[in-house]
Amino acid sequence: MAKNIIEKVWDSHVVYQEEGKPDLLYIDLHLIHEVTSPQAFEGLRLAGRKVRRPDLCFATMDHNVPTKNLPTINDPIAKKQIMTLADNAKEFGVELADIGHPDQGIVHVIGPELGLTQPGKTIVCGDSHTSTHGAFGALAFGIGTSEVEHVLSTQTLWQNKPKTMEIRVNGKLGVGVAAKDIILAIIAKWGIGVGTGHIVEFTGDAIRALSMEERMTICNMSIEAGAKAGLISPDATTVEFLRGRRHAPKEDKFEEAASYWLSLASDEGCSYDVVLEIDADEIEPIVTWGTNPSMGTGVSKTVPTAADFDNESDKQALKKALAYMDLEEGQPITSIEVQHVFIGSCTNSRLSDLRTAASIVEGKKLHPGVRGIVVPGSYSTKAAAEAEGLDKIFTDAGFEWRESGCSACLGMNEDIIPSGERCASTSNRNFEGRQGAGARTHLVSPAMAAAAAIEGHFVDVRKYVKQEV
């Protein structure tokens, strides 16, 4: 029978199955960071348990790390959490990309860079954006700390099989429109709960045409659509990305692996519990105006009005969001002025994101009153960008060029947006207070963030791109 990739990967990882119980699933790769792991390691210690497969774990620090003046960590509690991970990794024999290590970076950026992320693997991490790794055709999902402890001790998880969903993105994306706009458009169209209880496979011509980095942006934000995981069937693009990566299989083993990977792609004629379709041609650059990622609209449009919603609770949600964001109903998106621009996070901090943003700011200056920071997703991304001179382009324009980490995506370190100020951010969450208490976040693509940095308000970046053609 024709199977989709979700069923193939799931079925091949079932260790034990019994009626009335979730499936016991084997986990191939467990990524670990400092914020969601200390209580799990402590649990092991208290119970006298060990890590079953340290060879299938990989740890790094990213959420708390400062992005300037390293190696000093001023915040003593953050420092303690970071040191705790270093101690735990050592005690339990887990490989760690420690602060100062050339492999360090945001966990969802370094997994693919190192070739740890591969098609067909089950991948977990105590972090909801683990869905990023689904771009490779892996079944990757975020877990809580108790589950982190469960995986550390047993290398398995009890999981109810979720339903499957196909989101087909037809047609061709316009010039200046990004992968970020596809996923923001999907969430704006169907809402942040559309994927709840489902694993989503993204399919269609517009998806096939994307690079691996762009696919990661899409899968990264599938959690923002409520999905347990989001993935994309592997193809030649996937295989070529992995060739030569440090943890990818070597030489003739690689070809063998590649043919296995390609065999995982969804079969012709397979089915899903739910199928949704969207046209890429209709997608324009998106800006979020509200306090969850579904509250977004095209840059040429206006902030919605209460009349745009049918039910009372949506009208209420609009009012609450606009009060927090200090926006008016019906206000044009391009009239929204920003004081901060953040280019970074596991959604959009990879080399191609930095290249795109740099191509917009090259030879220009930050708008007066705008503060811009660029935070590469990993040290290896940072080094590659510097080798191309991207850092110079950004600093010449007036941006700060930082060390790698999660930074202002969640503001656990010093990179916080002040209360009442507005940030164009390439990250993934615009929840109240996400970037700092009282901070107002607008989610956009790297190109849109760069253009807003230059002009001081949102603009349709397609103008820039067309000028340059």
Add this chain to the structure above:
Amino acid sequence: MEPINIVNSVIAPLDRKNVDTDQIISKEFLKRIERTGFGSFLFYHWRFDEQGNEISDFVLNKPEYKGSEILVAQDNFGCGSSREHAPWAILDYGFRVVIAPSFADIFHNNCFKNGILPIRLTEEECDEILAKGLEKPYNVEVNLAAQTVTGEDGKVYSFNIDPYYKEMLLNGWDEIALTFKYEEQIAAYEAKRIAY
């Protein structure tokens, strides 16, 4: 983990949908390396103003809902970040039950691992309970074994729950200890696992 079966308390009506885990426990409280002590930070920026004073019209600050063990909210509760600090904060604050029309997947899972009972009722039922609770303090009795929520007015709401997790909550089992019983199956799987 504490077993749970019957919980009888006034409900705390949190009349919002899409309550995300960033709101439940804000990032500045995630740096601690313990599991306990998060309760005082629950819904911090909704409970307290910038000077740290209680915001009087937030539901948890109203005297009539103090001591509630049952939180009721709208759709898509617990969305966003996977942080288990969210259920830890809910539990530490004193809630044992959360009722909503739907929950985000990771949050839902995290509840079961911490002895919190997440109950799905329909949107209409949640609206009804919220309305009653907002009008005046409304007491309910949750019975996990019977899978019911019974209001002080005699109204009975039934809910479904995964039998595996029901067992776990009723008995307060440690899931890891349970999984160790499948050591043989795990080892057998590892012996034939495809790994590149």
